[in-house]
Amino acid sequence: MDLLDELSTFDPQIPFRATLHHHHHTWARTFHSYPELYIEPHNISELQKVVTLARRCRRRIALTGCGHSPSDLTCTSSWLVKLDHFGEILDVNKQTNVVVLQAGIRLHDLRLKLRQHGLAMPNLGSIDHQSIAGAIGTATHGSSTRHGILSQSVLALKIMLANGRVVSCAKEQNPELFRAALVSLGALGIITEVTFQAVAAFDIEWAQSLHPLADILGDWEKDLWTAKEFTRVWWMPYMKRCIKWQADKTTKQRRAPASNFWDGKIGFHTYHTLLYVAQWIPKILPLLEKFVMNVQYGFRNRQGPSAVEEGQTGLLMNCLYSQFVNEWAIPLHKGPEAMIRLSAWLNGEEGSGIPFSSKDLYVHAPIEVRVTDTTTTTPRPYLDSTVSDGATLYLNATLYRPYHCDPPCRERYYEAFEWLMKEMGGRPHWAKNFSTVRRDEFYEMYPEMGEWVRIRNEVDPEGMFVGDWHRRLILPDETLPLEERMIMSRSAREGGISWFGAVGQKKLSPQGSEDSFDMVHGVEAEKSIVMDRALLSSSLRKPIFRSLRFSDQQIAPVFQKFDSFSQKLHVGMSRHNRRRTRGGRKASKFSANSFELPSIAESPDSMPLCPQLRPRRIDLSAARLWHNRFLAWQTRERTLKEERQRLRQEQKRIFGGDSQDGEDDDGLCSKMMEYFGGLDYLKD
Numbered sequence: 001m002d003l004l005d006e007l008s009t010f011d012p013q014i015p016f017r018a019t020l021h022h023h024h025h026t027w028a029r030t031f032h033s034y035p036e037l038y039i040e041p042h043n044i045s046e047l048q049k050v051v052t053l054a055r056r057c058r059r060r061i062a063l064t065g066c067g068h069s070p071s072d073l074t075c076t077s078s079w080l081v082k083l084d085h086f087g088e089i090l091d092v093n094k095q096t097n098v099v100v101l102q103a104g105i106r107l108h109d110l111r112l113k114l115r116q117h118g119l120a121m122p123n124l125g126s127i128d129h130q131s132i133a134g135a136i137g138t139a140t141h142g143s144s145t146r147h148g149i150l151s152q153s154v155l156a157l158k159i160m161l162a163n164g165r166v167v168s169c170a171k172e173q174n175p176e177l178f179r180a181a182l183v184s185l186g187a188l189g190i191i192t193e194v195t196f197q198a199v200a201a202f203d204i205e206w207a208q209s210l211h212p213l214a215d216i217l218g219d220w221e222k223d224l225w226t227a228k229e230f231t232r233v234w235w236m237p238y239m240k241r242c243i244k245w246q247a248d249k250t251t252k253q254r255r256a257p258a259s260n261f262w263d264g265k266i267g268f269h270t271y272h273t274l275l276y277v278a279q280w281i282p283k284i285l286p287l288l289e290k291f292v293m294n295v296q297y298g299f300r301n302r303q304g305p306s307a308v309e310e311g312q313t314g315l316l317m318n319c320l321y322s323q324f325v326n327e328w329a330i331p332l333h334k335g336p337e338a339m340i341r342l343s344a345w346l347n348g349e350e351g352s353g354i355p356f357s358s359k360d361l362y363v364h365a366p367i368e369v370r371v372t373d374t375t376t377t378t379p380r381p382y383l384d385s386t387v388s389d390g391a392t393l394y395l396n397a398t399l400y401r402p403y404h405c406d407p408p409c410r411e412r413y414y415e416a417f418e419w420l421m422k423e424m425g426g427r428p429h430w431a432k433n434f435s436t437v438r439r440d441e442f443y444e445m446y447p448e449m450g451e452w453v454r455i456r457n458e459v460d461p462e463g464m465f466v467g468d469w470h471r472r473l474i475l476p477d478e479t480l481p482l483e484e485r486m487i488m489s490r491s492a493r494e495g496g497i498s499w500f501g502a503v504g505q506k507k508l509s510p511q512g513s514e515d516s517f518d519m520v521h522g523v524e525a526e527k528s529i530v531m532d533r534a535l536l537s538s539s540l541r542k543p544i545f546r547s548l549r550f551s552d553q554q555i556a557p558v559f560q561k562f563d564s565f566s567q568k569l570h571v572g573m574s575r576h577n578r579r580r581t582r583g584g585r586k587a588s589k590f591s592a593n594s595f596e597l598p599s600i601a602e603s604p605d606s607m608p609l610c611p612q613l614r615p616r617r618i619d620l621s622a623a624r625l626w627h628n629r630f631l632a633w634q635t636r637e638r639t640l641k642e643e644r645q646r647l648r649q650e651q652k653r654i655f656g657g658d659s660q661d662g663e664d665d666d667g668l669c670s671k672m673m674e675y676f677g678g679l680d681y682l683k684d
Contacts, residue, residue, distance in 0.1 A: 006056050014045050016053070024080055025496070027129070028322040029404050030070045030433070032492045033499040035062070035080035042085040044192065048164045051190070054079055054464060055162060060484040060503050061464055063186045065131035066106070069138060069431035070325055073186070073469045075499040078484055083131065086192060092117050097198045098155065103133035103191040111312040119198040123147040123230075124315045133191040137184045138431035139384060142315065143232040143370035145225050145391050149384065151182040152377045158193035162464040166192060171379055180455040182381035185430060185474075187465050188456055202311045203254060204230065206247035208304035210293070213240040213343065217336045225332070225371050225391065230315065234366035235339065236293060237346045238286040243293075243304065243366070247315070250308060257307035272321055275364070276402035282362040282409065289365040322401040322495075326414050327429040328421035332371060332391035338424050339369075339395075345416060356416040363413050368396035382452040385427040394429070395421070404495030411435075439473055449474070468501060479504070 007016060022038030025031065036059070041047040054061050062076035063083070074080075083104025091100040097119055101110065107121070107128035114120055123142040130140065141149040156170035159181055167189075169178035181188055216224065216233060225231050228246040235242045260267075271292065278285050307314065330338060345352035346363065373391040374384065386392040397417045399407045418436045421428070427445045428434035443449050453475060460466070463480025471483060479485075484501040492498040 003053065003057055006053055010049055010053075014049050015042075016049060017041060017046065022080065024064065024074070024076075025067065026070050026074070027066060027068045028070045028324070028401060028496075029492075029494060030322070030324065030401070030496045031072045031075050031499050032494070032496055033072075033075035033077060033080075033501070035076050035078060037079045039079060039081050040085060041081070041083070044160075044166065047081075047083075047160060047190065047192065050079070050081060051160060051162065051164045051464075055164075055462070055482075058482060058503065059464075060467065060482050061190075062467060062484075063133075063190060063465075065104070065134035066129040068127065068130055068134075070323070070433050071431060071469065072486075072497070072499055073138075073431065073467070075469075075486075075501070076467060076484060077499075077501040078503055081190065083133065083190070083192075089113050090193070092119070097200065099196045099198045101132065101194055101196060103158075103194050104131050106131055107135060114198055115201060115310075115312075118201050120201040120312050121150075122153055122197075122199045123150070124312060125150070126317045127319060128312070128316055132194055132196070136182065136194070137186055137191070139183045139381070139386075139429070140431075141370070141372045141386075141394070142230070143372070143394075144230045145371050145373045146229055148372050148374035148377050149381075149386060151381060152374060153197045154182060154194060155197055156195035157181050157191055159189040159191050159459075161189040162460045162462060167459075170195070175379060176451070176455055177459065179379050179382050180452050183383040183430065185383070185470065187467075187470050188459055189465060202249045203251070203308060204247040204311045204314045205250040205252055205306070205308045206230075206245060206314055207306035208243055208245050210302045210304060211242050211244055213242055213339070216242045216244065217339065220336050221333075231371065233369040235369055236289050236365045237343055237363070237367060238289050238365070239293060240343065240347075241293065242369075249311065252308050254310070255308040257305045257309075260305075268320070272402055275321070275400050276405065278362070279402065279405055279408065282360070285362040285364065292365065320400070322404050324399045324401065324407075324410060324414075324433045325396060325429075326398075326417060326434055327368075327394055327396040327432045328418070328424075328426040328434075329385045329387070329392050329394050329429065330421060330424040330426040331387050332393045334424045335369070335393040335395075338393075338420060342367075342395075342417070342420060345420075354416050354420055356412060356419065358412075358416070361409050361412055363409050364398060364400050364407065366398075368394075368398065370394040370396070382448045382455075383430065383446060385429060395426075401495070406495075437473070442474060 010016075016039075018037040018039045020037065022035055024033050024035055024038070039050050041050055051061065053059075060076065060078040062074055062078065062080050064074040064080055065082070067074060083102075084106075086102035086104030087106065087109055089099060089101045089105075089110075093099075094117070099114065099117075099119065105113075107124070107130055110121070110132060111128060123144060125135070125140050125142050134140075136151045136154060139149050139151065156168065156173070157178065158166050158168050159177070160166050167174065167177065169175070169181060171178060177188075181191065184191065213235065216235075224244075228248045230247040232245045233242050234245070262270075271288070274284070274288055274291070278288060341352045341354065344350065345354045345356075345358050346361075348358055371391055371393055372386055374380065374386045375388065375390060377384075380388065397413065399410055399413070401407065414433070414435055418428070418434060422437075422441070428437055446452075456475075461480070463483030466475065466480055466483035468484060468486040471479075471485065481504055484503050486499060487502045488500040489497050
């Protein structure tokens with residue numbers, strides 16, 4: 001179905017806030033994707049319009065918040081929806097401390113708004129950038145044996161399903177859907193509203209101390225995890241020492257932690273640079289571990305910094321740099337064995353039992369150790385990764401990506417780490433970078449996985465919310481009509497992986513014969529065309545889509561007339577380019593070599609969803625060396641940049657305005673629409 005035709009059938013008073021050419025990436029820039037449309041609805045009516053349009057136009061919907069998950073869970077080449085405008089508290093019951101809030105609210109905004117009512121969240125993870133829906137949907141947790149995962153405090157949810165209906169679920173209402181949605185992985189629908197059990201606002205007093213690993217393991221079964229309400233440990237594997245962080249609620253006067261010269265920008269960039277040097281000289285990583293311990297933390301007589309802070313800020317920590325994160329949940333009582341074996345393997349000692357070599361392998365520090373206890377949680381989410389009959393330990397093997405460069409030790413380290421975690425009866429954190437877990441292993445880890453899949457298929461039978469991540473790891477081998485599969489990936493220029501997908505293994509944007517010619521001869525076509533169709537479409541449609549003045553019914557006929565005008569111009573210039581790019585009679589000095597981007601598939605129906613990112617065959621017949629090819633690429637990019645600047649100047653000359661900064665210009669929009677459509681009623 002054509003999007004503009006479908007838009008004309010909807011109420012024009014309900015905006016469709018879509019943006020073209022959006023670049024989506026994870027916080028750590030480990031994955032990049034380029035959705036066909038990026039959409040930020042402001043209310044339920046707009047969200048219903050998005051879901052209905054996606055169903056009619058046969059598009060998948062992916063959901064994103066802050067993108068803090070370093071995996072490809074949120075990658076899409078279809079439609080990407082972000083609920084940043086669903087960020088309000090709707091109701092507060094001061095007698096029960098029950099709060100009703102919109103699901104797109106970020107945790108740091110929720111903290112500030114709850115504080116106005118004298119309330120707080122009972123527990124937090126290491127950061128508060130996530131949306132409440134994202135934190136719930138991936139089983140986010142803190143570190144306390146007196147608290148479980150964040151969804152433990154959720155009392156009810158409202159979810160918009162693939163049919164556009166909003167359904168309520170709770171412990172007593174639609175209990176199966178409620179259990180599935182508490183860890184939904186974004187595959188059931190769009191969570192729009194959360195009923196949450198808050199607590200009275202509190203302060204905490206925290207302190208850090210340094211201990212040998214042997215002392216930590218010796219106190220494991222005593223009061224290490226129960227002496228204080230909140231406890232976490234950072235383990236330095238080469239020094240065989242641990243930093244113990246503990247905190248309790250208090251009514252003492254607030255006191256900021258002592259400042260440290262290395263806590264600022266100098267320490268941040270010094271450590272970052274040294275991590276980058278370790279990419280080529282990994283043997284310095286044990287020395288860097290000592291640097292972090294002795295210089296940045298500044299322990300004296302085993303005692304580190306302490307403070308009295310607001311609970312919702314004192315529980316947070318700085319994640320520092322881009323990173324891979326591989327975190328697993330195992331039974332708490334198996335923690336000492338797991339840490340002893342992993343320590344032996346990393347230090348090249350006997351007795352690890354891990355069937356992989358650690359020779360010349362050096363990893364980053366620290367390894368984070370946290371706990372939760374969900375034994376009293378009812379009902380339990382189907383995909384709860386914690387242990388049901390006792391406390392749960394989380395081991396987090398973090399690897400930094402200095403200046404977005406992947407560490408050389410990642411593959412072997414994570415392979416050995418995951419092997420050990422599986423032997424300990426562990427389960428990976430849903431939002432992290434696990435790599436060796438197969439689908440059948442997940443079904444063994446989660447006995448109720450089949451129930452979750454059944455409920456998911458009932459509420460979304462066409463797979464509107466299913467992506468390649470879900471099919472690859474969880475769902476059985478069958479293809480749903482609207483699910484998206486990855487068809488190509490390649491290294492991104494800015495680091496990480498560029499991800500391209502297709503819905504039903506078909507491209508989204510129709511491609512005519514003239515477009516096919518320009519795709520093959522992309523360099524010459526882009527150099528000589530007077531008004532590039534894709535660029536002009538972007539410059540016109542982006543401000544109009546975002547403008548609140550013009551309705552869909554007003555926009556649709558203008559686009560049709562503009563497309564007709566643009567196509568005639570495009571066809572004429574393509575014929576001109578075809579004449580220019582014909583080979584001459586004189587034979588080239590070099591053989592006809594060409595540099596070609598990775599092919600997606602033989603069939604044109606498998607092209608990426610983003611027309612501006614389709615692979616182009618670039619003629620570089622004279623570029624026999626990498627250097628020559630790089631110079632050719634530079635020349636092409638410089639030419640395109642000059643052409644874009646010229647087009648913007650031409651647009652400004654014709655229409656009397658400039659939208660290159662992405663801001664709405666009502667005068668420019670009116671002039672463009674009058675120019676192409678003769679819509680004199682816009683003068684009002």
